[in-house]
Amino acid sequence: MGNWIINHGLTYFILVVWMAINTFLFVWFYFLYDLGDRFIYTRHILGSALSWARAPAAVLNFNCMLILLPVCRNLLSLIRGSFMCCGRTIRKQLDKNISFHKLVAYMIALMTAVHIIAHLVNAERYYNSRHGDYDELSTALSNLGDTANTTYLNPIRSLSTTPILLVFTSIAGLTGVVITLALILMITSSMEVIRRSYFEVFWFTHHLFIVFFAGLVFHGAGRIVRGQTATDPPHDPKHCDDEVDEWGMEENCPIPQFAGGFPQTWMWVIGPMVLYVCERLLRFVRYLQSVQYRKVSIVIRPSKVLELQLMKNGFKMDVGQYVFLNCPSISQLEWHPFTMTSAPEEDFFSVHIRSAGDWTQKLISVVEQLPAGAQGPKMSVDGPFGTASEDVFDYEVAMLVGAGIGVTPFASVLKSIWYKSKESNPKLSTRKIYFYWLCRETHAFEWFADLLQVLEREMEERGMGDFLTYKLFLTGWDQSQATHVMVHADKDTDVITGLKQKTNYGRPNWDKEFEQIADVHEWKVVGTFLCGPAALASVLAKKCVKYTDVDPRKTKFYFNQENF
């Protein structure tokens, strides 16, 4: 239990707080409308459907406020930066921003369903009471209305208005339908299968959020849910509700007056909307800013990996961060994320781009056709944005796991360690690094093997050969490769990567690896960093919990994951 709290405690605490606020809002607003004296007559017509519509509305306000915050990347970077003092556990929560965004979205979907169903019932009940299908009081209440039509209760003002007509002629109804459609389209297009395979569909459809928020702000403007207002002398429903015929004639029971509730939603969402607009403005400013290519900048390796070395004024990066690149000559709208492979100590920043899709292929062909010595195509950069790997240097022992293309953030980490150790940087608290590299085939990553080779040489020259332990795991191998390896088994360097460390075949035995590290580093805090698939993440997260010991004399493993 203790080891579980160390790793997941804060995450679940945040979720519990979020859920508690949701529950509180729901219950509070439910009883506000279920018990409030202002709504006695409204409730008489609508029954509990009134509360069932208003309580989800309050929860929706809260969640619509939250949903924009986790996608403000620059804001998160800012928060991450200002929490530098406050420990890595808090910062770690910021990496789960997209999970939180999804969770809030699920809550919005659920509450929207409840809200709509309740309002369907409400519309039907208003319609029936206008037609006199209920008791005398309901009919009388529905018939109320002054000449200016401002103090009525029943929004269905004529006998010919059907529920459908009500919805399509009122602000609340019309905006409600539009934003629900926008929400449904956004949800269906962000299902895993669409998001992963047809990102453009997801990306462009998700911009319906503009429609969603515009509609949301005006949704309450129609003031369609009406409560009783004070009159002089006061009209007390508890006394007057059985003397409908006497209303207005008797001293104590004047004709009741009603008014709509003040629209509140815009107050909830205006803050995050402004923040998001700033975010997009910043992105636009960065789109306009110019980026220079470094002189020897474009290196096409045999496996079609493009290395871009770029320079930009005022650009300051940290290890393992990523940038969004936009190449207007390919597409004005598409921003693609790339992890930077350079160290903060270098005066430029670099990305390695592998040909993996339309955009990257086009970029590579554009670069290939460039005349010698020419500058690359115009490029805009948004970022840098932080991820978990920034915290590597906070742990005394770091265990880095990169799977496939997931080695890229660690390229930056390793380079930076190299620079730091060269300068004997006192800030470097890391004493030992374990690096695991799992991949199906290495030939796409020669550039990374190059980097490791350089590091290996440097480390040995400086007599810190045991600072970095790395293990390579080749998960996809065949017989011919195995034979090749057997033949060269007694050579000093590995046949595939040319590194001192021999490649392992198959997947690592994590239990063994964790046990070994736990044995060697008692008293230490080990940061485990993964950049790789979700399946591996859940395995590693479990192992981290399993091998963490609450006993301060034993090893603790903290799990960090990088998202793609």
Added chain:
Amino acid sequence: MGKIEWAMWANEQALASGLILLTGGIVGVAGQFRDWQFAAYAVAAGVFVCLLEYPRGKRNKGTSVERTGQYCFTVCVKSFGPLTRNYYVRAFIHAGICVPGGFMLATILGCVCLGIASLIYLAAAIRGEHWEPILPRKDSARKPVADSINRPPQNPPPRPPAEMRRKRAEDLEGAAYVNPIPVTANE
């Protein structure tokens, strides 16, 4: 990223519309709304759409992820042949199904959603996509492992260098190699 297969999104959208239509129908029937007969229709239509759309089609490229337990639905849907294979047919089925939903407030949202799904299916059909079932692949790709060797080697080591090789005179036919120099049995 490759070519977008619109049918995948249409499928998600149609399935969601089916559920929304079903929910709206249940609310309408349970609340005995005016014209609740349309709601009863929506329940049936919602169930039908869900059944039709639950089995996800196969993607042209890349791996197709099945929905949980979709196999038996796949078989049912597949049995209708061209009716369920062709996305034009689907687009028209959905367009037809959604119309009666528009006569009642409770089902109007499902109706519009299904209409949108129908439009996306139409786009998919125009781009030449069609539904292919995801069926479990027969695992024939694995190479059969060679039979284990259970006979002793014919020419066991240690083996002399090639020029020194000679057959044992007692068993000239039994040897695996040719004698480099003619030999005779010791006399």
